[in-house]
Structure formats: structure tokens, C-alpha cells
Amino acid sequence: MKVLLVTGRAASKIVEEYASKSGVDFEVYVMSHEVAALIPPIEIAKRLKAHGVKGFDLILIPGLISGDVSVIEKEVGIPTFKGPIHAADIPYVLSMIGKVELSKVEPACKILNLSRELREEEELRALEEELRSKAYFDIAGVPIAKGSLRIVAEVTSAPIKGVEATLAEALRYKSYGADIVDIGMVAGESKPELASKLVRTIKKEVEVAVSIDSLDPKEITAAVEAGANLVISVDSGILDDLQDLPRDVAIVVIPTDVKKGYYPTTIGDKVSALEETVDKALRMGFKKVIADPILSPPLQPSLLESLVAYYEFAKRRPNVPLMMGVGNVTELMDVDSIGINGLMAAIAAELEISLLLTTEASNKTCNCVRELCIAARMAKLSKMARKPMKDLSLSLLAIKEKRDLTLPVEKMEGCEVVKASESRMHDYDPSGYVKITIDKCRRGLLASHFKAGEVTCIIEGARAEDVYNELIKRGLVTTLSHAAYLGKELYKAELALKLGKSYVQDEELDFGFLVRS
CATH class of the missing domain: 3.40.50.11600 (Rossmann fold)
Structure with missing residues (x-):
């Protein structure tokens, strides 16, 4: 050709x-x-x-x-x-x-991208049918199977955040692709009425399965009565207090016994304790039992040893689905979460984990739910195709890129090349000055115009271009240096919004080690 x-x-x-x-x-x-x-x-x-x-x-x-x-x-x-x-x-x-x-x-x-996306969507649909046919059971219609990688997104400290904020977070997690929204209660407190209200509100407003994460029997009972489909963090000691719980509610059991102060540390002890708790739950008649050996953060105590515990338990009890709390790694490392979520999803796919739990408990883990949803899809597609997690329509590349699209610098014969002089503060604009801020909740830029120390108007927009054009249209910018300065600052603010970073006018965005010599 x-x-x-x-x-x-x-x-x-x-x-x-x-x-x-x-x-x-x-x-x-x-x-x-x-x-x-x-x-x-x-x-x-x-x-x-x-x-x-x-x-x-x-x-x-x-x-x-x-x-x-x-x-x-x-x-x-x-x-x-x-x-x-x-x-x-x-x-x-x-x-x-x-x-x-x-x-x-x-x-x-x-x-080509559309063709690849359509093909992968068809592959994922076929996988869903296969998972449904091989499922251990379902949670509110969500099939839980070996390697299903269902995303459980936890709203941490939900009682402190309140009903409205918890609902907003649940809606956001659902839009990202979460299969289950988990209501994280506060340890040491007992607020069964609030647990009930939180569950009922989310069940009513969000089409999603709901779980409750609590060690308080009263909160658990109230949440299940309100419609919670899954109970997380059930240990041996608390099982005895859940005699009245419906046996068709799904439970995630862990290898501890908080009442007795028992926290196994070795791989063997974790696996044995977890097996005993699983068997206890099954003897009590619970039909949907999930095991969580508990993922540890790297180095302290040991991510590797905790992964071995998952591996050993899976070998000994292949018919018991596993849950992995990826948030234990993303929250406890000062490392960008995107790569961690990608790697942990791949490891989870190899271990054939059924559910992945994650949190957005800190500023650095914002967007973790979205990242893990994408990572899980990538892992499933790659495992089906038996190829590395690359060259898919999906990717978790955000700062780095696969191809350099920069056009080469052309040499212009006979054209003077002028070295730019060091910048200085822009000239005073007689029309006034502009204070720029960002609103992360509403995903917007705010430009407040001041004249003689008094604010004259506030311009709000989603894009830098929209805001500076409005400033120009209203005659609030009258010098070239001020216009150039505002263009730079507004774009910087827009970039901060996109990346979830802090924005402070006249300060550079913090890209960590990348910009430090």
C-alpha cells in the first residue's frame, strides 16, 4: 500500500x-x-x-x-x-x-480512539455477564465474583460531615463509577439514629448499594434496618452482638477481636484468625461473607506481608470472596495516588480480589475513587487480553504523557533572536486591581475587582478565557502589562482547579520535586 x-x-x-x-x-x-x-x-x-x-x-x-x-x-x-x-x-x-x-x-x-473504546466497552459487558454467572452472590444487584474488583467508596467520618455533605460525596462517588458507597462512622461514638438517617438518605437519593463501616452493634443494626446492604469491619468479638441481623445482609469480616485487644501480626496468625471468624459467621447462618485480611501500608508494618496473607487465605479458602482496603496504602504514603491506585488495582486483579475499598480522607487523596474506578477497568481489560496495563483507551497518565507532541523549533534565517529581560511587576492599572481566587466546591474561578480599596464587582467563570474576556469587556483592565499578568494568573488558577491543587495569587503552583533543583 x-x-x-x-x-x-x-x-x-x-x-x-x-x-x-x-x-x-x-x-x-x-x-x-x-x-x-x-x-x-x-x-x-x-x-x-x-x-x-x-x-x-x-x-x-x-x-x-x-x-x-x-x-x-x-x-x-x-x-x-x-x-x-x-x-x-x-x-x-x-x-x-x-x-x-x-x-x-x-x-x-x-x-481510532472511539473504535478502541467501543471494543473495550463490549469486552467489559461480556465480562460482566461472565461474572454474573460465576458470582458468589450479589449485593443489591451487584454481582460479587472472584476478580470482580467492585469499588467500595467510603465517606469517612460521615457523622462529622453531616447528612448533606455525605450525600454530596456519595453522589460524586457514584458518578465516578463506585459500585457501593460506604458510610464511615466515627470510632468510639455511638450514633445509631444518625447512622439510620445517613443510610436512608443515600438509599433514597442515590441509586447505589450502601454499606456501613462501624464497630458499634447499635449503629450496625440501625443502618441495616434502614436498608444498608453491607456491613464492613466485623470482627470475632462483635459477631456475637449481631445475632438479630438479617442473615442475607453481606458482611466483611476481619481477623481482629477489638474487645479482647487481639490484633494478629504474623501472616499465619492473620490467616488462621480470619478463617475462624469466617467459619463463625457461616455457622451463624450469614449467607454473604467476605474476608478482609487487612492491607498494611508499606514498611510499617509491611505491605508485602499483608499481600502474602491475602494470597495464602485465597489458596486456603478459594470460595470466600476477598476485600482489599487500598486506602490503607494511598493515605499512608506521601506519593501521588494515581500511580499507587494503578499498581494496587493490578495486584488486586492478580489476587482475584472481589471488592476494593478506598477513601478520600485527606487532600492528597482527592479523586482516589475516580482513579481506582479507572484502574480497576484497566486491570480487568488487561487481564482478559493477557497483556500489560497499557495501550488501552483508558489511562491514568495525568502529568506525564506517552508521546511528545511538541513541534521542533525551526531556525529562522535572518530573524533576530532577542533574549527576554527579567520580568518586573506590571505597571499600575488606573482602572484598579483584581484579586483572583478559586472555589473548589463549585469548580469556578473568581476575579474580584477593586477600585480605591473597595470591591466593584466579582466575575465568576469556569475558564480563564471567559473571566479575562469579561474583565476586558467591562473596561476593568486598561494596560497591556496588567492584561498579560491576569491572563497568566487566571490560567494558573484554572490549572490548579483541574489538578486539585492550591492556588495563591502571585505564587507558583507547587509541583514538588519536579521544580526543585
Whole structure:
């Protein structure tokens, strides 16, 4: 197959560079325009026809060109489609020719991503059917099977947060893909009425299974009576106090006995104690018993030993589903949680864990539920395909990226290169000054304009561009240096919102070791 790649003068070298990596026979046709994306398809058609283009099996047009490129195919008689937006994607697009139907309207990269997404969604649907047929049992319609990796998202310290805040968090977790929302009660307190109200509110307002995490029998009983589908952290000592609990409610048992002050530390003791508690629960008639050997944070005491306990228990009791509390690792390491969640989901998939519990108990673990939901899907897809957790439509790459899309610096002959002088504070703007803040709850930017020390108006928007355009439209910015300064600060604030970082006007965003020498 021979492919003709159409481009403009500005991108011709980089298009040729990337196309040469594909192993596909190609030629590059360079239009006289500087930027090919601005050329109407009809003009490309006329130029190619006049040039007498022939001998090609396919023509690829830059993905950013607007409109339908069918007119080119009609004029030159060669199948014509839109290529990718970025030159760096050319090798991948060329490798997929014949495997995926490209578009004459949408960029090839978008078509390929959509094709991959649709295929993976179908694979996940098929897996769900398989899991449903092999499930140990279900929790409010959610099948719990070996390796199902169901996400349990805990609202920590729910009584302190209150009903309204707990509901808002539950709605957010559900939107991220959580299968079960867990209401975390406060140890040492007994608030059964509040536990009941929290469960009833979430059951009413959110279509999701609900669990209660408490060591207080009264709170547990009240929560189950209110409709809780799962009870977490049930140890040997508390089981005796749950005689009246319905036997069809699911329970997660752990290897401790808080009443007696027993906390096993060795792998053997953990596994044995957990087996005894599982058997005790089964003898009491509980039909949906899940085991949690308890995941430990790295080094203190030992993540590795706790993982071995999961492995050993799974070998000894293959018919008992397992839950893993990933939050014990993400919360107890000063490491970005994205990578931790990706790795822990992969380990959980290898151990065929049924449920993954996570928390967002601190600022550094915000978005952990969303991260773990994505990681679990990636792990399941990769395990099905028997390949590493990469090259999927999903990824957890946020700061780093797989391909460098930066265009090379072009040498401009005869053009003066001026070294920028050190910046100084912008000139005073007679129209006043602007104080910029962010509202993380409402996901917005706030620009408060001050004149003579008094606030004149507050402009709110989701994007930096919207806010600074409104400032300009209202005549609240009148100097170029002030406009440039506000553009920089507003974009910085928008970036902080996207990344969940702090924003303080006139201070750089903190990217930790990346920006420290």
C-alpha cells in the first residue's frame, strides 16, 4: 500500500519524520500554504488534480481541516480520509489502515480512539455477564465474583460531615463509577439514629448499594434496618452482638477481636484468625461473607506481608470472596495516588480480589475513587487480553504523557533572536486591581475587582478565557502589562482547579520535586 500525506509548509518536515517511522510506503505532498489545516478541501482537490496525482492507494488529509474531504476523492479518484490531528500519531494511524474504517469528517485519531473504546466497552459487558454467572452472590444487584474488583467508596467520618455533605460525596462517588458507597462512622461514638438517617438518605437519593463501616452493634443494626446492604469491619468479638441481623445482609469480616485487644501480626496468625471468624459467621447462618485480611501500608508494618496473607487465605479458602482496603496504602504514603491506585488495582486483579475499598480522607487523596474506578477497568481489560496495563483507551497518565507532541523549533534565517529581560511587576492599572481566587466546591474561578480599596464587582467563570474576556469587556483592565499578568494568573488558577491543587495569587503552583533543583 502507498499513501499520500498532504500537509502545509510548516509541518512538512515533521510529517515526513514521523511517517518514516511507520514502515509504510508514503509520499508527502506539500501545499503552498504555511498551515494546511486552514485550506478548504475543495482547494486541495483542485491542486492534487492539477498535479496529476496517481499511483496511491490512499490519501490522508490533516485532521484539523474542517469539513468533508469527500470532494477530494471525487476529484482525484483515490480514497481520501482525514488523518490525525498530531503528526506524532501518524505511525499509529498508518498501522491501523485496513483494520479500522477511517472517516472523511472526523480526525483519524478520534475514530481510532472511539473504535478502541467501543471494543473495550463490549469486552467489559461480556465480562460482566461472565461474572454474573460465576458470582458468589450479589449485593443489591451487584454481582460479587472472584476478580470482580467492585469499588467500595467510603465517606469517612460521615457523622462529622453531616447528612448533606455525605450525600454530596456519595453522589460524586457514584458518578465516578463506585459500585457501593460506604458510610464511615466515627470510632468510639455511638450514633445509631444518625447512622439510620445517613443510610436512608443515600438509599433514597442515590441509586447505589450502601454499606456501613462501624464497630458499634447499635449503629450496625440501625443502618441495616434502614436498608444498608453491607456491613464492613466485623470482627470475632462483635459477631456475637449481631445475632438479630438479617442473615442475607453481606458482611466483611476481619481477623481482629477489638474487645479482647487481639490484633494478629504474623501472616499465619492473620490467616488462621480470619478463617475462624469466617467459619463463625457461616455457622451463624450469614449467607454473604467476605474476608478482609487487612492491607498494611508499606514498611510499617509491611505491605508485602499483608499481600502474602491475602494470597495464602485465597489458596486456603478459594470460595470466600476477598476485600482489599487500598486506602490503607494511598493515605499512608506521601506519593501521588494515581500511580499507587494503578499498581494496587493490578495486584488486586492478580489476587482475584472481589471488592476494593478506598477513601478520600485527606487532600492528597482527592479523586482516589475516580482513579481506582479507572484502574480497576484497566486491570480487568488487561487481564482478559493477557497483556500489560497499557495501550488501552483508558489511562491514568495525568502529568506525564506517552508521546511528545511538541513541534521542533525551526531556525529562522535572518530573524533576530532577542533574549527576554527579567520580568518586573506590571505597571499600575488606573482602572484598579483584581484579586483572583478559586472555589473548589463549585469548580469556578473568581476575579474580584477593586477600585480605591473597595470591591466593584466579582466575575465568576469556569475558564480563564471567559473571566479575562469579561474583565476586558467591562473596561476593568486598561494596560497591556496588567492584561498579560491576569491572563497568566487566571490560567494558573484554572490549572490548579483541574489538578486539585492550591492556588495563591502571585505564587507558583507547587509541583514538588519536579521544580526543585
